[in-house]
Amino acid sequence: MIKSVGLSKIYRLLNHGPTILVSSSFNGKQNIMAAAWNMPLDFDPPKICVVIDKNTYTRELIEASGTFAINVPCVAQVDLVTKLGSYSGRELQGTDKFAENNLQTFAAKHIAAPLLAGCVAWLECKIIPEPHNQNTYDLFIAEVLAAYADERVFSDAHWHFEGHDELRTIHHVAGGAFFAAGAALTATL
């Protein structure tokens, strides 16, 4: 079951550094790409940062729409995430990455970007326009309007992956090499 995450706890979906998929939609076109460079930026209202290269098709769609979705993928999707990060949706003629990869999606509430089924969390994001950051650093700042998580692995504002190794978040290093979120540790202070 997918459940809504309270605004003040949304940062916890990204706090541990997962690689994400950014989905986008504008004027009937849609795309999805991988993005390792992301982080929370504020608690409430929740804000996030993500780096989206100038050359990407995603960049074109999110600047046109002003919105995008963050999808937090999991171990079961390592090959898919790597594939989605390895080519541009702009190259596709008469189709898109969703159709080409038989991806199941569901609708967001506040934005047009589709949410990818099989992920473990989703954030609906609205860009806070910062042209200098976007143009100089490919850096986008966005407010998170709503977020959801798979309650099998995220509930009561905490991740709990025990018994669900296929649903652990994935953390990209380079070239298709990732670490899964591993042992849970709690400081004993």
Add this chain to the structure above:
Amino acid sequence: MIKSVGLSKIYRLLNHGPTILVSSSFNGKQNIMAAAWNMPLDFDPPKICVVIDKNTYTRELIEASGTFAINVPCVAQVDLVTKLGSYSGRELQGTDKFAENNLQTFAAKHIAAPLLAGCVAWLECKIIPEPHNQNTYDLFIAEVLAAYADERVFSDAHWHFEGHDELRTIHHVAGGAFFAAGAALTATL
């Protein structure tokens, strides 16, 4: 043994989303704090982003010096990281967090901030002044001048934690709860 990391590979030290310690020094004062909100921003010259709250003592020292170090801590340091993230060095009289916690450090090459022994990677950072980002979002952009890693777990530009569980990077969720970097996964494309 600690070895230098080539400039174009430095992003890989942060790409998988570890929580970091930010160390700083100015005019004889020094401090160290935890920061989960960080990410790579560019490859070469390498740049990074980090969020440093206005109220922190670190903020005062890094704005005065224009530099800071990122220390990438590991499983063995979970309690220390949580402690260093739980109080301000500004409260201390006649001592600092390093002395109070008996921390061993070694010198950076390009900046004054001390590097914390026992971590698994270190990045020497010089702030690229962006007053709007700093004032509005507590967001700092920095160029990385040099970086080093413990070759037991990072060499040939890749992390390899097998056999060194105590040296795995740690990824904070909230309130002293972390995940260790877990199983290594490689996409089969």
